[in-house]
Structure formats: structure tokens, C-alpha cells
Amino acid sequence: MSMSNATYPGDGILYDPYREPALFDGVLTKRVLAFFIDAFLILALLVAVVGFILIMGIPTLGLAWLLFPALPLFPIVALLYVAFTLGGPRASTPGMRVVGLTIRGAMGERIGPLIAAVHALLFWFSVSILTPLVLIVGLLSNRKRLLHDLLLGTVVMNATPLEQTRR
Template sequence: MQPAPLYPTAAVSPRDRWDPLVEPRLYDGVLSRRVLAFCVDFCVVLTLTVVASVVIGVLGVFTFGLAWLLYGMVFPIVAILYSGATLGGDRAATLGMRLTGLTCRLSDGARPGFVIAAAHVVFLYLSVSILTPLVLAVGLFTRRKQLLHDLVLGTLFVDRGALDRLA
């Protein structure tokens, strides 16, 4: 049985749909699930990096060592391509987010494209490495449980099941 919305749906404008005061179920447990999703995604990216490193190693033999210059950039490239392809895809979620029941939306409700998804992972790693991991505490103080890089890009992470029930 689906719980009734806090306010009648006719009274809720599309902009207010993302307001946690109007639909708090969208943000229930989002931060803890994002941490778990990040761990899963990090393991996936690490595995893909190992595979890419083996491919680069073999290519280096055939290119007389020229391909080995890619070793320094292999992790960032894999992370950007993985995030852009999954987060910017039809489901708007990485594999870890799919496992934890999350999806990404822009402030207006649209799905992010490849560019926004790729920028999202770049800003995540930059903010954590430059401003220390304590910057992630920003999510504890924002109404929509957004982290610093989410605020910069205008992205929201919401419960996919609650969002499907609203649609």
C-alpha cells in the first residue's frame, strides 16, 4: 500500500517536487546508501583499471613503450568513462547506485547527461582530495542531502523506489 503524499499532487508544482519538506521519502537513507554505492563503484573502477592496465601493458610492447605513457592517467580516465557511461545513461545511476536503490536527477528533474556525470566524478575526487574527506559532512547539513559537488552541479540523489511511486 502506497502512503499518501503529504500534500495533494495537484498542489505540488514540478519544482517543489524535489523539496524534502513536500516529499521527504525521496531522501530517506540517501547518504548512507551513497557511501555504500561509492564503495561498490570504487571496486568496479579498480577492477576496470587493472584490466585497462593489462591492455596498456600489451599495447606498450607493440608500440615500443609509447602506450605505457598512459599508465599515469589510467585510473582517472576509467573513472570518468565509467561514471559518464553509467550515471549519464538511461538509468541515471552507477552500478553501486543501482544496487542501493538510488538514482540521480538534475534540479529540474531531468537525467544528467554524459558531461554532467563525468564532471560529477571529477568534482567528487577534487573536492575530497583538496578539501579533505570532511567536506562530505556537507550532506549532513543540506535539506536534500547534497554534497558539495552536488550543489555545484545541481544534481540530486534520490530513492529510486520513492521516485517511481511519485511518477
């Protein structure tokens, strides 16, 4: 079996935490930090949009303020943020890049925008229903995978050790 299919000879386990512990060292803590960084960035974007609408309302004599009812659509912006960063060529959101994480699919591939969007939706739904049980799944998983990772077959890991293996 060759390294081209991203498995190890004899075991078929992709990204084995016992053979490559550096891939998963501190991943859960980093994921929590990355979440807060990304949430802050999305909130900052929302505040900027609200500020822009407020300021533009003055020269437009209040016409721009008619955009305020569209603000409940802002979760779509958050979803697009995740879809095109997590599903992009770097395979990580800006928050994940700050803490040194990346995501891969079941066969070691980058996941793409559609799977990234589904990943985010499953995360939001699972956290809203199962909090804090979602994190317990990660504590019990040897590859630090959360419930939505298990459902989609994705793995979040440290980017630097992954790059060093040239996978």
C-alpha cells in the same frame, strides 16, 4: 501549476524532503556504499587491463608491455565510466543501482554525460581539497546534497520512491 514541471503547487520546491522523506532516507550512507562499489569496479577493470597487458607481453615478446606507460591515463577511463553511467538513461552508476540511488537535475531531468563528468570532477576535486568537510555539507542539507550537488543543481535520491511517483 502542473506536475509536468516537477514542482509542487505553492512552494516551488523540487523533491521536498518533508513531503517525500522516502526519497532521501539513508541517501548519504548509500552514496558512500555506492562510491566504494564503483571504486572497486574501476579498480577491477584496471587490474584486468594490467593482467591483459602482462599476458599479451609473452606472445608479443614484450611488445605489449610498451602499453604500461599509458596506465596513468586510467583516470580518463574512470571519468568515462561515470559520464556514461551516471549520465546515461538509468541516471546512476552500477554502484548507485546496487544501493537503489538515482540522480536528477534541477528541473527533475536526467543529467546527461557532460554534467555527469563535471559532477565527478567536482567531487574528486572537492574531496581532495575539503575531505571530510564535503560529507558535513550533506549532513546539514535537508536533501542530503553534497557540495558538488549544490554547485551543479543536482539531487541524488532513492530510485524506488521516485519511480513510484512516476517522475
